[in-house]
Amino acid sequence: DAGVIQSPRHEVTEMGQEVTLRCKPISGHDYLFWYRQTMMRGLELLIYFNNNVPIDDSGMPEDRFSAKMPNASFSTLKIQPSEPRDSAVYFCASRGGPGELFFGEGSRLTVL
């Protein structure tokens, strides 16, 4: 059974470019979360969806960040324009109900 799948695993881009990170949750899971990991802030919740609907985006740092979930099997996190301070590892996680999250392997973003 496939876990949460994220792409790309690594992204290096230049400041000002658009970045799109992708996530495929575990089939049947109706919650999807996007987290960002940095040394300073640890694992920060950016946004989460329930049944494809964004429930809480209060963790999204700025208007440059946006997330969508057009269907139950796909979500994107977009940064436009990207800045060096956006460099981090971005994790997607899904959950079938109360209880633990299942994380993907992460997308490491480097903005030069």
Add this chain to the structure above:
Amino acid sequence: DQQVKQNSPSLSVQEGRISILNCDYTNSMFDYFLWYKKYPAEGPTFLISISSIKDKNEDGRFTVFLNKSAKHLSLHIVPSQPGDSAVYFCAASGIWDDKIIFGKGTRLHILP
């Protein structure tokens, strides 16, 4: 402001001894607590959890203790093994929403 705090960025423990990782939280509405383990270049994986109606939960070498009055929980690993070297994240969620809030993590080194 961090609602879930892991004040020790790192911890070194001799193989075979007990590892104790600590976590404090500020929100008394949290009612479910989790520990995750993370290896480099991988996503966090669920380790153990505890509900606020309990004060202890044990799973093999791992035991989580919850002290609600002190808003404190701890993870005990006995005996510590080399494969336990990883970053450990404490996390909490509340009855009022579905968010899971993580601490900054503690890096555990098991020394031979």
